[in-house]
Amino acid sequence: MKKLLSLLAAASLAFSFATAHAADGDAPKKAPTAQQTKMKTCNAEASGKKGDERKAFMKECLSTKKATQQDKMKSCNAEAKTKDLKGDARKGFMKECLAGAHAA
Template identity: 60%
Template sequence: MKKLVVACVALSMSAFAFAQAAAPAPAAKTAQQSKMVTCNADATGKKGDDRKTFMKECLSAKPVKAPTAQQTRMKTCNADATGKKGDARKAFMKTCLSGK
């Protein structure tokens, strides 16, 4: 009888351990899931078509990238070249963009 009790206890403990190992671990949120949480929080108070439109735009929005150094230089040189035309503008842009 004692062996039967020990065998039952051992069997139930192994079944418990197996059940613990088989339980799926919570997965980390994907970027889309995180975006959904943020958009949902921002959509508080919106209803119906207004909410649908907002959520569609929010979820499809691409992250904004910072401009590169070349893009920043181009923007600055373009602003400085206002009023110049033709060869004068070309020469100015060439020297401005080359950093001289």
């Protein structure tokens, strides 16, 4: 349990430093990787779970097994939201993402 919490804390800290660094520079903001999007989605779905139940859920959720269509939809929706896509741009992105180009 302590290892999982330490890992999540380290990942959050690293992500916050990366985000802060990207915001400071003139470079355009990079989109989150598929793994980061997956971690965010799994973390949101795990709210309310504690201890071994949460650990087991996160392990299953983050496993590298083939994603279901529902998982792809969640992941693609989250990515489209972070990119603030709307209208035809969002529709095109979702079509490409759900076809497998961006799916985790």
